[in-house]
Amino acid sequence: xxxETFDHIPVLAQEVLDGLALKPGSRVLDGTVGxxxxxxxMLAATSPNGELVAFDRDDRNLIVAKERCTxxxxxxxxxHDSFASIGTRDIGTFDGMLFDLGFSSVHVDDASRGFSxxxxxxxxxxxxxxxxxxxAVIVNTWTREDLTSILRRLGEEPRSAIIAKAIVDARRxxxxxxxxxxxxxxxxxxxxxGKIHPATKTFQALRIVVNDELGEVERGLLAAxxxxxxxxxxxxxxxxxxxxxLVKTLFKTQPGLKPITKKPxxxxxxxxxxxxxxxSAKLRIVxxx
Numbered sequence: 604x605x606x607e608t609f610d611h612i613p614v615l616a617q618e619v620l621d622g623l624a625l626k627p628g629s630r631v632l633d634g635t636v637g638x639x640x641x642x643x644x645m646l647a648a649t650s651p652n653g654e655l656v657a658f659d660r661d662d663r664n665l666i667v668a669k670e671r672c673t674x675x676x677x678x679x680x681x682x683h684d685s686f687a688s689i690g691t692r693d694i695g696t697f698d699g700m701l702f703d704l705g706f707s708s709v710h711v712d713d714a715s716r717g718f719s720x721x722x723x724x725x726x727x728x729x730x731x732x733x734x735x736x737x738x739a740v741i742v743n744t745w746t747r748e749d750l751t752s753i754l755r756r757l758g759e760e761p762r763s764a765i766i767a768k769a770i771v772d773a774r775r776x777x778x779x780x781x782x783x784x785x786x787x788x789x790x791x792x793x794x795x796x797g798k799i800h801p802a803t804k805t806f807q808a809l810r811i812v813v814n815d816e817l818g819e820v821e822r823g824l825l826a827a828x829x830x831x832x833x834x835x836x837x838x839x840x841x842x843x844x845x846x847x848x849l850v851k852t853l854f855k856t857q858p859g860l861k862p863i864t865k866k867p868x869x870x871x872x873x874x875x876x877x878x879x880x881x882x883s884a885k886l887r888i889v890x891x892x
Contacts (some may be wrong), residue, residue: 698835824839825853836888847867863890
């Protein structure tokens with residue numbers, strides 16, 4: 604459950620609303636509802652009779668989102684599943700869509716989820732705890748070659764081979780079970796440079812693999828575009844270069860899409876100061892012709 608002190612601030616909120624150009628009665632899809640921040644704003648913008656269909660892989664996120672959207676009653680439908688399943692569901696078509704990619708801040712704050720090296724917790728990183736693959740499984744069973752590959756490709760880690768060797772050497776001595784253990788293993792062979800922790804890219808790579816994030820984005824966006832009404836708009840917020848390149852390519856190569864944003868929209872200096880998560884956010888929007 605979300606900590607009582609956690610203050611959820613949706614990223615690029617006004618830019619999303621302006622870009623989607625929602626109207627009263629619009630039907631909207633929120634592919635990654637998270638804690639419901641954007642969902643509430645979109646439901647308000649489509650009042651009094653707009654509808655929203657909200658997906659999320661994390662059942663704990665959905666509990667919070669439902670609580671925050673109770674005032675909108677049956678105008679919102681929640682689905683506990685990945686947005687990659689959109690193409691297989693009979694959910695109709697939409698006038699607007701939002702995909703706020705990446706993991707939410709609550710995942711970092713909840714040590715039991717194992718997403719962050721800032722707090723000690725089980726090496727997990729699953730958005731959907733029903734799945735079997737976790738970060739611990741990867742770290743303790745995948746080959747040195749496979750570990751090197753994912754760290755290089757998905758973490759964009761130049762010292763991938765060194766880190767993979769250190770992980771394999773360490774697990775011969777003991778099972779790697781916690782976030783602190785893994786962070787210390789990485790830090791033992793890669794020294795800190797500036798403010799960035801040496802394990803940052805390793806944790807990113809593992810999170811992406813555990814949740815098949817890039818595969819989910821590709822499958823989900825392609826399916827979603829097929830359910831977008833003519834004149835409808837799709838907005839995507841990314842948080843790292845791999846996601847952004849994938850979204851940019853998909854938007855450019857799919858027929859029948861017109862770019863609304865020539866370049867990605869980024870947060871203002873004011874928002875960056877108020878919400879550190881917005882610093883790496885990029886918003887791209889297209890319209891169905």
